[in-house]
Amino acid sequence: MLEAIDLACQRGDRLLFAGLGLQVGPATLLHVRGRNGSGKTTLLRALCGLLHADAGQIRWHGEDIRELAEDYRRDLLYFGHLNGIKADLTGLENLQIAATLDQRPVAADALRAALARIGLDGYEDLPTRLLSQGQKKRVALARLILSKAPLWILDEPFTALDTDAVTLLEELIAQHVAGGGLVVLTTHQEVALTRGAIQRLTLDPPAHAAAAGPAEATTSASSAAAGAAVPQ
Amino acid sequence: MFKVFACILTRDLTLALRRRTDVLTTLFFFVIVVSLFPLGVGSERALLKQLGPGVVWVAALLASMLALERLFAADYEDGTLEQLLLTGQPLSLLVLAKVIAHWLLTGLPLVLIAPLMAMQYHLDWGAVWIMLVSLAVGTPVLSLIGAIGAALTLGLRGGGILLSLLILPLYVPVLVYGSGAVAMAAIDLAAVVPYLQLLGAFLLVALVFAPLAAALALRIALE
Structure with missing residues (x-):
């Protein structure tokens, strides 16, 4: 169970959201929506613990993620705007390193199978800098196939992918949720699930949130509250 | 835990071997700076003998400074640093692995080539040996301290200059005792x-505290 209580984040002078609360239980997908610049990535980074929220608390199974620290990170898979793969290493090596860092030794066969499933059969021994943008993204997404982490936080995972890859990724997400996993993702498209619940959260900052002073920022936030998770 | 440490170490070494320019620039910088002094000040034996320890040490310091900027920058740009921060491993351990890899690539070659460089300064064998030992103990300290600065200035524009201003003062004790040892060896x-x-004490203290400090700095830099 991932919970956020009374969360507030600010970027520079700009208040992105305040008083935000959410609860994501097992077998649930939280779809975070919002316009560009509404703070989707900031929220996701805060949920990962990469970013300290200006106020509020984030809990994983009832405990503050900052106290859990490494125990929380072990349960988490984050996929951000940057692919997080090394351009000079091959797809296989990249995946191998990711698996070792998760402390789950995976056999080379399983790694190859994962890459083949994501559509990179025949490309696994090429340095990833020779791959196209979409293929690089596929290498990074191959981690999802191998992952045993219960919580996935995915930031715009569908961009740069072709339709085949999008279908596969949707399948992976649906599978993960059906298996009792949690997924938090931002995307501008609809995601269908076979089993499990979808929650939607729309981040809707006030139209002129670029407040001059911090005092003004607080008032504008309370008048146009950032939004709350609405279970469907 | 050791597996993760070894994984990062081999990863960084493999990456460096596939892109050798970074390693070679540091080494050539060191060689050139050390060789410039005899050309500049003339070939008077007594003068060179006196200058030698200091020049080699200052050049080693500048060379390790030059390489520091790249320590975390590449990982920061492609997002792998973000993933390292989220691995569920103690970050300081990963930082230590990265620093050791960095030293093996930029510090060790410099230590090994230093005796050759020392010949230009007519240092006797005793002093050359001491130079080798003092550099072998001292350059890891430079890498470790430098890692803190590299982490703090990560992602800043003009971070390179700031890095030197931050770190060079902290290098002073290592420089004083390192070149002091070589100068003393002649007497x-x-x-x-x-x-x-x-120098050994510096190394032990830096080994314990620098990875912790650099890990903290990295978390701040990535916010």
């Missing part, structure tokens, strides 16, 4: 021991 070999012991 009395027995008197060198306390210098090397102090």
Whole structure:
């Protein structure tokens, strides 16, 4: 169970959201929506613990993620705007390193199978800098196939992918949720699930949130509250 | 835990071997700076002998400074640093692995080539040996301290200059005792021991605290 209580984040002078609360239980997908610049990535980074929220608390199974620290990170898979793969290493090596860092030794066969499933059969021994943008993204997404982490936080995972890859990724997400996993993702498209619940959260900052002073920022936030998770 | 440490170490070494320019630039910088002095100040034997320890050490310091900027920058740009921060491993351990890899690639070659460089300064064999030992103990300290600065200035524009301003003052003790040891070796070999012991103490302290500090700095830099 991932919970956020009374969360507030600010970027520079700009208040992105305040008083935000959410609860994501097992077998649930939280779809975070919002316009560009509404703070989707900031929220996701805060949920990962990469970013300290200006106020509020984030809990994983009832405990503050900052106290859990490494125990929380072990349960988490984050996929951000940057692919997080090394351009000079091959797809296989990249995946191998990711698996070792998760402390789950995976056999080379399983790694190859994962890459083949994501559509990179025949490309696994090429340095990833020779791959196209979409293929690089596929290498990074191959981690999802191998992952045993219960919580996935995915930031715009569908961009740069072709339709085949999008279908596969949707399948992976649906599978993960059906298996009792949690997924938090931002995307501008609809995601269908076979089993499990979808929650939607729309981040809707006030139209002129670029407040001059911090005092003004607080008032504008309370008048146009950032939004709350609405279970469907 | 050791597996993760070894994984990062081999990863960084493999990456460096596939892109050798970064390693070679540091080494050539060191060689060139050390060789410029005899050309500049003339070939008077006594003068060079006196200048030698200081010049080699200052050049080693600048060379390790030059390489520092790249320590975390590449990982930061492609997002792998973000993933390292989220691995569920103690970050300081990963930082230590990265620093050791960095030293093996930029510090060790420099230590090995230093005796050759010392020949230009007519240092006797005792002094050359002491130079080798003092550099071998001292350059890891430079890498470790430098890692804190590299982490703090990560992602800043003009971070390179700021990095030098931050870190060079902290290098002073290592420089003083390192070049002091070599200078002392020319006078009395027995008197060198306390210098090397102090350098060793620096190394132990830096080994324990620098990865922790750099890990903290990285978390701040990625916010």
